[in-house]
Amino acid sequence: VKKALDKRVTSADVARAAGVSRTTVSFVLNNKPGFTIGEETRSRVLAAADRLGYRPHASARRLAAGRSDLVLLSLPDLPIGVNVARFAERFAAALAESGLTVVAHLAALPGPSLPDVCAEIDAAAVVSLTSLDEETHAALRQSGAQVVLMPDDAADAVQEQIGWLQARHLIERGHRRLGYADARQTVPQRMAHVRLRGAIRACAEAGLEEPLTIGVNLDADDAAEAVSRWRAASVTGVCACNDETALAVLAGARESGLDVPGDLAVVGCDDIAAARLAAPPLSTVVFDLEAAGKQAAHSVLQALEGRAADVAGPGSEPHLLIRRST
Amino acid sequence: VKKALDKRVTSADVARAAGVSRTTVSFVLNNKPGFTIGEETRSRVLAAADRLGYRPHASARRLAAGRSDLVLLSLPDLPIGVNVARFAERFAAALAESGLTVVAHLAALPGPSLPDVCAEIDAAAVVSLTSLDEETHAALRQSGAQVVLMPDDAADAVQEQIGWLQARHLIERGHRRLGYADARQTVPQRMAHVRLRGAIRACAEAGLEEPLTIGVNLDADDAAEAVSRWRAASVTGVCACNDETALAVLAGARESGLDVPGDLAVVGCDDIAAARLAAPPLSTVVFDLEAAGKQAAHSVLQALEGRAADVAGPGSEPHLLIRRST
DNA sequence: ATGAAAGCGCTAACAA
């Protein structure tokens, strides 16, 4: 038994060690459907591969086979919250079962563009959590991606619905002039705009002015300033683009000596743990991306099945609900 | 001009279109050091490549060149916080400048193991944010990774130091019996144990009993129960493994009608926004992973320079400091 | 049931 430390173990090495041809090795290791492998040969090959610590060269395999088992998941924003985490969890679980390998592209980081990364790893499928423009989409297809999945209009509608729910929540409780707290400090949440649109729609439907939008840092002093501007404009209820921003507004109101929700009502979005633990607990819109993760995985699988699929559809309709705490 | 929609554009196509050989194409596109390319030929090749929308087949390139420009960043826990985000940001920025492509492995997700993923994408380097056991490390090397980077003893020492700092903070303020709040609900933070060790050491140094450790869910009721157990054991100060858990303890204390920090002092770790926005604001240990990210990138680059490097060293010493709020 | 041989698309000596 000789241990080679410097050179890669190739399938030829395994073949030699097992006294068979490379073809046989390939058949055995890939469990080829044409089940023509003798039991003794099979185990001999397996043993040799194991003993030599053989790992097939993935790039060579992709080149020869002309297909890839890699799925690239593009995550837009960087501190990754629980919602996206749950999405990813379901997504990965479903794909793992089919032997696909998921790697993530952290789009918020500096570096090569999504199509470049896709090309570099030679992914079979790309799933993005944000809509891609036509150009990017074309580039992805050209990069070899066989299937490209992204939120479609339906998914956007869900985001819009979130803003709508927030505003409705406040309007139903008698608020006639609303504010909207946008995140200023963090990486701009790409979905914030869509949500705002929903809030605007809710106001319009109720015959109200559209919300007074103010960018808020995750800082009590800064939020206090925003709060005073809202107060000056007779705003009594504020929708925040996410829970962290909502917590900032809460802190700002507290600093201004205001009672929440008496003087100022706040509703967030995401249902992060910290929001539930705040005093008073935040009202927040909960949306469940788990189902979407599973569905996205199925779309990918189905599309890859025929190895010829195109842009696939929605990420399903997450259950939207508002958790009332105030 | 013919547009082929079904077949991949290969370097041969470009060569044909430009009326040169594949070698020339390869040289031009890779900007080979042996700068022997005529200006006219060069532009002709570039034009043809662009016109055909040529993208080199990355797998084929890796196979032929025998090297990879992929770096796999393994992220252990899934909701990804700001610390790790900042680390990744610096890390990616430094590597992007050198033309390396970073993709992330979300280790918390179900699916193939790190070595498997590494092999599948054929990464040149792997960086993990948690220590890898000897077996995994060996598997990674066998998977073709030329450099494997992970927190070493020094990095572990930093984590331990965090726990120590938390405990010291409380001890210095006169607390003689400490509690430790471990996360129960979330994916077990792999570093929590190391931190706890630091807290234990601080207690030992001060001649105190070791902290009473209780697992706490991110839930006020559950935390309230933990709080009453601590109170029963005369605990007056609690170190939490992270800020979210600390917020839960805060909520639990509030629910029990206790004054913070009067009746129970709490110190977290991570300095998340929500902690700063809580009432009262949380004391927390801040540690800065940005420097570590940059340093990790440099280690990778240096190691890859000689394409022969081994396990590299520390992730530098983050600046540790405690933000006192109470 | 197994092996021989022809590539997959690219790079990199070596010629010319």
Place this chain on the structure above:
DNA sequence: TTGTTAGCGCTTTCAT
């Protein structure tokens, strides 16, 4: 300065 040629490690038809 450019083209010829020989692989990289694997898959896969086609013989055997």
